[in-house]
Amino acid sequence: MDLFDELKELGVNTEEGLDQLMGNDALYKKLLGKFVNLMERMEIDPNFDNTNFADIIDKAHAVKGTSGNLFITPVYESYAEIVSLLRNNQPEEAKEVLLKIIPVQNKIIDCIKKYVPEA
Amino acid sequence: MADSLKKVLIVDDSETDREILKSIVGTKYAVIEAANGYIALEILLKSAMQIDLILLDVSMPVLNGFDVLRIMREKNIDDIPIFLITAEATKDNVEKAAPFRISEFIAKPFDRREIMRRLEAKLETTSLRDDEEFLADILNGSLDGILDNSQNRTSKGMQGDTQDFLNMLDGLLDL
Numbered sequence: 001m002d003l004f005d006e007l008k009e010l011g012v013n014t015e016e017g018l019d020q021l022m023g024n025d026a027l028y029k030k031l032l033g034k035f036v037n038l039m040e041r042m043e044i045d046p047n048f049d050n051t052n053f054a055d056i057i058d059k060a061h062a063v064k065g066t067s068g069n070l071f072i073t074p075v076y077e078s079y080a081e082i083v084s085l086l087r088n089n090q091p092e093e094a095k096e097v098l099l100k101i102i103p104v105q106n107k108i109i110d111c112i113k114k115y116v117p118e119a
Numbered sequence: 120m121a122d123s124l125k126k127v128l129i130v131d132d133s134e135t136d137r138e139i140l141k142s143i144v145g146t147k148y149a150v151i152e153a154a155n156g157y158i159a160l161e162i163l164l165k166s167a168m169q170i171d172l173i174l175l176d177v178s179m180p181v182l183n184g185f186d187v188l189r190i191m192r193e194k195n196i197d198d199i200p201i202f203l204i205t206a207e208a209t210k211d212n213v214e215k216a217a218p219f220r221i222s223e224f225i226a227k228p229f230d231r232r233e234i235m236r237r238l239e240a241k242l243e244t245t246s247l248r249d250d251e252e253f254l255a256d257i258l259n260g261s262l263d264g265i266l267d268n269s270q271n272r273t274s275k276g277m278q279g280d281t282q283d284f285l286n287m288l289d290g291l292l293d294l
Contacts, residue, residue, distance in 0.1 A: 020231055021142050034135050061178065065206050066135045068228035076228070 003029065003115035010074070010108050017071035031070055032112045033119035038066055039109055046098050050091040057086045060094075074104050124149040125242050126169060130159040130187065131176040131204065136227075140174060143231040144238065148172075156182030156190075163196055172242060174225065176204040177212060188219045200241050 004014040004025070014028075021027050042059040064079035078101035085094035113119050127144050130153045131137045141150045151168065153159035156179055162168060177184035184203060191197070200222040205212050216224075223237050 020139060020229065022146070022231075024142060027138065027142060031135050031138060034138075038135070061206065062133070065178075065227050066133060068206075069136055069139050071228070 003032075003111070006111045006115075007032075007072075007108065010104070010111060012108065013071040013073050020069070020071065028070075029116050033116040035066055035070055035072065036109050036112050036116070036119035039063065039105065044098060046095050046102070048091070048095075053086055053091055056094075057083060060086065072108060075101060075108065078104075125171040126151055127238070128153060128159060128162060128170045128173045130156065130173060130179075130184070132179040133176070136176070136204075136229075139229060140234075143229070143234055144174070147235070147239070148242070155179055156184070156187040159187055160190055163191065163199075164194060170199055172200045172202065172222075172238065174202045174204055178206065185215050185219075188216075192219065202237070202241075 004018070008014050018025060018028055021031075042063050044056055044059055048056050060079050060082045064076060064083055067073075067075040067079060078097050081097050082094045085091070085097065124147075126149045128151045129137050129140050129144065131140065132155055134154070137152050137154070141152065144150050148171075151162060151170070153162060159173070159175070160182075163170065175184045175187060184205075188201070197220060201220065202223045202225050203212075203216055203221050204225045204227065206227040213224075222241055225234060225237075
């Protein structure tokens with residue numbers, strides 16, 4: 001098992017991710033490391049304020065964009081839903097999605113950290 | 120050789136997205152990166168660099184993509200094709216983009232083949248147009264010269280040689 005095998009088991013579409021970068025696995029690893037940094041900067045507290053969540057939309061939007069481009073599919077799909085729910089003024093529903101994805105994203109982050117020391 | 124490559128300016132605050140776009144676009148074109156709208160405008164307004172196409176992200180802090188477009192228009196920079204990068208082609212984004220000359224919308228997540236297909240189509244069209252304009256300039260300049268020469272000869276009482284003139288015109292049309 002290597003990084004890509006383990007990520008694949010966690011639902012990351014590593015084949016598409018590598019294809020996006022024309023098979024450049026060193027670059028893919030580097031960008032996965034940057035994704036971990038991004039997740040740390042954009043961490044969302046699931047107890048966010050239901051009446052003022054503009055900054056939560058911005059954070060979720062940033063995670064959605066980067067996870068989508070790196071084919072971290074479970075994270076991308078959940079954050080796309082979170083952005084959509086928040087824009088539709090449904091914070092409680094967004095929190096439910098967030099609570100479900102947090103353990104999955106933590107596993108993905110731990111996996112990347114195991115193989116990418118600079119992450 | 121690098122100087123002859125078309126130059127694409129990538130404007131995106133996400134380092135990851137810039138890296139991905141650079142890896143895609145850099146296979147065929149020279150890439151210049153700007154991490155925000157200010158840097159992009161500095162490059163466009165102050166550097167002597169000729170940019171052939173801009174990939175411009177909509178969602179950027181402080182100076183977003185639409186702010187950059189507005190300032191470009193105010194400064195009369197309106198001859199560079201712009202591909203607007205957006206995670207969502209929402210009605211709002213499309214409406215905001217309507218007053219500007221946007222060549223294409225690029226959706227996130229990126230599809231590298233689609234990006235390159237559109238980029239090549241745009242840059243090759245621009246290239247062909249430039250070539251046509253260049254040839255038209257040569258042709259117009261040459262014809263002006265021929266007409267001037269013919270007028271000079273007539274004014275000096277020398278009748279122009281019609282066959283020579285036709286030969287020269289044939290030569291020009293072969294260009």
